[in-house]
Amino acid sequence: MNPIFFPLAIALSAAVSGLAAPALAAAGHGYEFGSPGKPASATRSIAVNLADNYYEPDAISVKQGETVRFVLKNSGEFLHEFSIDTLAAHTEHRREMAEMMEMDMLTPTGIDPEKMNMDHSKMDMGDMSHTKEAKGMPMRHDDPNTVMLAPGESRELVWKFSRAMEIEFACNMPGHYESGMLGRIDFAK
Amino acid sequence: MRKFRFLLTTLFTLITGSGAFAGTYDLTVDEMRAGYDRGERLTMAINGQIPGPTLRFREGEEVTINVTNKMDTDTSIHWHGILLPYTQDGVPGISFPGIKPGETFTYNFKIKQAGTYWYHSHSGLQEQEGMYGPIIITPASREPYKYDRDYVVMLSDWTDEKPEAILDHLKKNSDYYNYAQRTVGTFFKDVSEKGLGATLKDRADWGKMRMTPTDISDVSGYTFLVNGKSAAQNWTGLFKPGERVRLRLINGSAMSYFDVRIPGLKMTVVQADGNNVQPVPVDELRIAVAETYDVIVQPKEEKPFTIFAESLDRTGYARGTLAPKAGMSGEIPALRPRPQLTMADMGMDMGGMDHGAAPGAATAPAMNHGAMAGMDHGAMPGMDQPDSQSGIAPKAAKPGGKVLVYGDLKAMKPYAEYRAPDREIEMKLTGNMQRYFWSIDGVKFSDAEPIRLKYGERVRFTFVNQTMMSHPMHLHGMWMQLDTGKKKFNPLKHVVNVPPGQTLSVDVPADAMGEWAFHCHLMYHMATGMMRKVIVEGPVAANMEMGHE
Numbered sequence: 091m092n093p094i095f096f097p098l099a100i101a102l103s104a105a106v107s108g109l110a111a112p113a114l115a116a117a118g119h120g121y122e123f124g125s126p127g128k129p130a131s132a133t134r135s136i137a138v139n140l141a142d143n144y145y146e147p148d149a150i151s152v153k154q155g156e157t158v159r160f161v162l163k164n165s166g167e168f169l170h171e172f173s174i175d176t177l178a179a180h181t182e183h184r185r186e187m188a189e190m191m192e193m194d195m196l197t198p199t200g201i202d203p204e205k206m207n208m209d210h211s212k213m214d215m216g217d218m219s220h221t222k223e224a225k226g227m228p229m230r231h232d233d234p235n236t237v238m239l240a241p242g243e244s245r246e247l248v249w250k251f252s253r254a255m256e257i258e259f260a261c262n263m264p265g266h267y268e269s270g271m272l273g274r275i276d277f278a279k
Numbered sequence: 280m281r282k283f284r285f286l287l288t289t290l291f292t293l294i295t296g297s298g299a300f301a302g303t304y305d306l307t308v309d310e311m312r313a314g315y316d317r318g319e320r321l322t323m324a325i326n327g328q329i330p331g332p333t334l335r336f337r338e339g340e341e342v343t344i345n346v347t348n349k350m351d352t353d354t355s356i357h358w359h360g361i362l363l364p365y366t367q368d369g370v371p372g373i374s375f376p377g378i379k380p381g382e383t384f385t386y387n388f389k390i391k392q393a394g395t396y397w398y399h400s401h402s403g404l405q406e407q408e409g410m411y412g413p414i415i416i417t418p419a420s421r422e423p424y425k426y427d428r429d430y431v432v433m434l435s436d437w438t439d440e441k442p443e444a445i446l447d448h449l450k451k452n453s454d455y456y457n458y459a460q461r462t463v464g465t466f467f468k469d470v471s472e473k474g475l476g477a478t479l480k481d482r483a484d485w486g487k488m489r490m491t492p493t494d495i496s497d498v499s500g501y502t503f504l505v506n507g508k509s510a511a512q513n514w515t516g517l518f519k520p521g522e523r524v525r526l527r528l529i530n531g532s533a534m535s536y537f538d539v540r541i542p543g544l545k546m547t548v549v550q551a552d553g554n555n556v557q558p559v560p561v562d563e564l565r566i567a568v569a570e571t572y573d574v575i576v577q578p579k580e581e582k583p584f585t586i587f588a589e590s591l592d593r594t595g596y597a598r599g600t601l602a603p604k605a606g607m608s609g610e611i612p613a614l615r616p617r618p619q620l621t622m623a624d625m626g627m628d629m630g631g632m633d634h635g636a637a638p639g640a641a642t643a644p645a646m647n648h649g650a651m652a653g654m655d656h657g658a659m660p661g662m663d664q665p666d667s668q669s670g671i672a673p674k675a676a677k678p679g680g681k682v683l684v685y686g687d688l689k690a691m692k693p694y695a696e697y698r699a700p701d702r703e704i705e706m707k708l709t710g711n712m713q714r715y716f717w718s719i720d721g722v723k724f725s726d727a728e729p730i731r732l733k734y735g736e737r738v739r740f741t742f743v744n745q746t747m748m749s750h751p752m753h754l755h756g757m758w759m760q761l762d763t764g765k766k767k768f769n770p771l772k773h774v775v776n777v778p779p780g781q782t783l784s785v786d787v788p789a790d791a792m793g794e795w796a797f798h799c800h801l802m803y804h805m806a807t808g809m810m811r812k813v814i815v816e817g818p819v820a821a822n823m824e825m826g827h828e
Binding site for chain 2: 143167168188198264265266269
């Protein structure tokens with residue numbers, strides 16, 4: 091497995107198995123347009139329904155500096171993602187997801203934890219991956235801007251929009267974004 | 280039974296109260312002069328245009344379609360892929376007697392599905408004349424995808440000859456249109472490349488099968504069209520950069536398969552034969568005769584993109600353009616070499632197959648397909664990835680590119696009544712290339728008994744292609760659930776392509792009473808006998824109600 095998948099793989103398995111620790115921005119990966127927000131700072135909530143394969147609503151308006159709590163529900167029968175990012179970053183993320191799908195780590199309906207674990211053990215984690223600590227390790231993943239929802243699952247994402255930029259919320263499961271599972275984020279003046 | 284009060288003069292009327300929609304559509308079939316690039320000839324067209332007008336229905340609509348025949352010969356219109364009462368299916372001799380000269384036949388049926396379909400004449404060789412058109416059905420609920428623009432891309436093959444003349448040539452000399460036959464020259468080239476022994480054996484193998492390796496398609500000399508426009512006329516669909524564009528690809532050809540790509544754009548397949556599939560991004564797809572695929576593309580740059588559809592035999596291409604403004608042209612790629620069947624395509628080098636039982640031998644269709652390559656159902660070559668040994672399996676033009684295979688097609692919604700089939704009917708797809716007739720189990724339509732199904736049963740049709748051509752098998756009135764090993768997510772198709780030497784299975788839910796056509800959708804194959812009548816029978820009382828027995 092390509093090491094570049096590692097953070098994403100952890101993020102996915104953590105998200106779907108419900109093990110995710112509160113999203114913490116790992117060192118070295120920031121977002122020009124914002125950062126994970128503190129739930130207490132959220133000034134409003136936006137409910138987003140993740141269906142097969144589209145969002146409702148599929149456009150939102152935010153203010154620069156605002157912290158928003160996204161209340162997400164996957165009402166569909168497939169695995170979906172809610173990821174806030176630039177168009178270029180989404181494109182790169184999609185490429186990784188497609189390769190994970192090819193390796194069967196990811197299926198249309200979920201993550202294969204066995205394949206994930208198997209692949210972890212092949213990686214440069216040495217003995218760590220076999221220890222209890224490794225499995226229960228806080229998944230301090232690199233993608234605090236992304237939430238993965240299994241069919242039927244509900245989750246939240248709190249995000250602080252600090253800078254107006256061209257960004258979208260998107261599902262990068264293979265084929266989903268391409269066929270229109272994305273939403274516009276407008277910055278209100 | 281039919282609500283004639285719904286027959287209104289307005290084209291599309293909301294019937295208040297019931298919430299049902301009803302629409303009336305008028306089609307007129309007449310002779311017309313038409314032609315491309317090399318002058319005109321007398322042909323047949325619907326409403327004076329080729330293709331005929333796009334019919335736009337809504338799921339749940341009660342449609343009334345008046346088809347008037349202004350020609351001096353019988354005609355018909357069949358609604359391809361549409362679920363309807365069999366008397367409205369439009370196949371002369373099976374569903375109804377046809378439409379006589381000067382008469383109007385009124386079709387009535389309720390639309391029970393959504394998606395991209397098409398319609399065409401089912402009389403003689405009229406479809407090849409230009410009697411075909413698109414059908415778009417808007418779903419009752421929202422679609423599982425989003426797009427800004429919506430275009431039909433109907434591919435077809437125009438001939439300057441009368442279709443009857445083509446059939447005549449084929450019957451006299453099946454290689455009439457095979458311009459790429461191997462010659463003494465290619466024999467010596469093969470000897471120098473492969474050695475004398477291998478070349479002789481190869482030639483001998485092909486000889487025993489009464490075929491030649493260039494026999495992948497039997498009619499050439501076509502002008503290929505996009506929405507009735509030749510490559511030179513360049514059908515154009517407009518977009519603004521960043522918009523998502525839905526293209527409804529329909530192969531309305533009589534005989535031509537196409538390899539379709541749009542260099543510079545991924546195509547995300549969202550529908551196959553009118554049914555939503557889990558979206559799959561591809562670089563290229565092969566569309567068999569009478570199939571449809573809906574794809575979504577997102578051109579981001581302000582420049583023209585060429586929709587390039589090479590005919591499988593590489594004698595030409597259909598071409599259109601997606602452009603930010605009219606009058607633009609993108610680069611047109613070179614045609615790739617004509618695919619050549621390999622012995623692997625015919626399962627010849629896998630051992631165990633008796634060469635004497637040649638595909639194409641209509642009288643001896645006893646090929647031991649059990650010993651053929653990859654005959655395990657659900658694990659067929661080309662189902663999950665293109666078969667690298669095959670000379671005919673599609674390959675992406677783009678290096679490392681993804682080409683759509685049937686294994687990629689997964690239904691968007693699981694099929695609730697999915698279960699193992701109650702029984703299996705095996706059908707050998709057979710033909711005699713040299714005498715030019717095509718058949719099923721070696722028996723042509725005029726000599727064959729109907730296939731009888733019981734209402735409510737689930738029957739597996741297993742197609743064993745013993746010929747060297749691909750056959751797009753089409754069942755009227757009911758879905759075929761193509762077995763790709765995805766069980767309840769197996770895709771629903773109205774046409775399945777069976778490549779040369781291969782076997783594939785479909786499960787048919789026998790859920791529509793009546794008499795239905797089932798045939799190869801290559802026009803000259805159907806016309807020479809690769810066809811059956813399928814009768815779905817119910818309990819005796821139900822049959823009597825239908826006017827049977």
